Amino acid sequence: MENKKGKVYIVGAGPGDPELISVKGLKALKKADCVLYDFLSSPALLKYVKTGAKKICVGKANGLHLKEQGDINELLYKYSQVYRYVVRLKGGDPFVFSRGFEEARYLAEKRVKCEVIPGITSAIAGPESFGIPLTIKNKIQSFAVLTGRKENPNAEIDAPDCRTLVYVMGVANIKNIVKALRKRGRPDKTPCAFIERATTRKARIVTATIKTIAREVVRQKVKPPAILIVGEVVKYAKK
Numbered sequence: 723m724e725n726k727k728g729k730v731y732i733v734g735a736g737p738g739d740p741e742l743i744s745v746k747g748l749k750a751l752k753k754a755d756c757v758l759y760d761f762l763s764s765p766a767l768l769k770y771v772k773t774g775a776k777k778i779c780v781g782k783a784n785g786l787h788l789k790e791q792g793d794i795n796e797l798l799y800k801y802s803q804v805y806r807y808v809v810r811l812k813g814g815d816p817f818v819f820s821r822g823f824e825e826a827r828y829l830a831e832k833r834v835k836c837e838v839i840p841g842i843t844s845a846i847a848g849p850e851s852f853g854i855p856l857t858i859k860n861k862i863q864s865f866a867v868l869t870g871r872k873e874n875p876n877a878e879i880d881a882p883d884c885r886t887l888v889y890v891m892g893v894a895n896i897k898n899i900v901k902a903l904r905k906r907g908r909p910d911k912t913p914c915a916f917i918e919r920a921t922t923r924k925a926r927i928v929t930a931t932i933k934t935i936a937r938e939v940v941r942q943k944v945k946p947p948a949i950l951i952v953g954e955v956v957k958y959a960k961k
């Protein structure tokens with residue numbers, strides 16, 4: 723039997739531009755009595771939260787965690803017992819390299835009503851905002867979204883045989899990504915690009931090739947949040 727108390731919405735805030743949240747996500751945000759948000763969700767969205775609602779930054783970005791995942795799960799549960807509507811606002815899409823699934827599962831185990839509202843992931847919006855398609859009909863027929871972070875020091879970076887690869891969280895580990903791409907036979911001249919702070923006023927693209935990208939990251943001081951796109955599609959980037 724479901725809990726009769728509050729309901730938790732796990733909402734994707736979109737990649738950065740506050741207008742890229744869904745209509746459904748915005749509706750949930752407007753009626754929320756309590757909002758738990760992280761650094762990647764656009765701060766401009768908080769202006770839609772009603773007066774008097776509780777706003778808590780549980781900040782997770784660039785390795786800085788204000789709260790551990792277990793604490794966030796518990797807070798969601800705790801507030802679902804106090805408030806009618808709780809929103810967990812997460813950058814991009816809540817299930818793409820985020821912990822939305824763990825949060826939803828935890829709440830389900832506790833029999834808390836929960837709804838996941840998808841968001842536009844930076845992995846797709848980032849390239850698109852610079853005119854880069856991830857697929858092109860009859861030409862580029864596959865893409866993969868990967869993490870550029872190693873879960874442990876011995877873990878290997880994945881570099882599957884897809885025409886377009888998109889890495890999130892790849893800035894710090896760019897040398898290992900390049901190593902993985904070469905190991906899987908990608909030619910050094912393959913175009914690639916980092917897109918920093920996509921869909922915000924500070925958005926920037928740094929284009930290079932597999933051979934030069936690690937050097938360009940240092941030279942042009944690329945900083946997270948940024949995504950790496952690898953493949954011929956990078957040629958379509960508008961400057």
Ligand SMILES: C[S@@+](CC[C@H](N)C(=O)[O-])C[C@H]1O[C@@H](n2cnc3c(N)ncnc32)[C@H](O)[C@@H]1O
Binds near residue numbers: 818842889
């Ligand atoms: C923990 S993951 C969360 C991904 C998020 N759930 C999504 O769907 O976009 C964080 C990484 O997403 C990428 N990212 C998020 N927002 C971004 C943005 N506006 N521009 C570029 N990359 C972004 C960066 O690689 C960042 O390190």
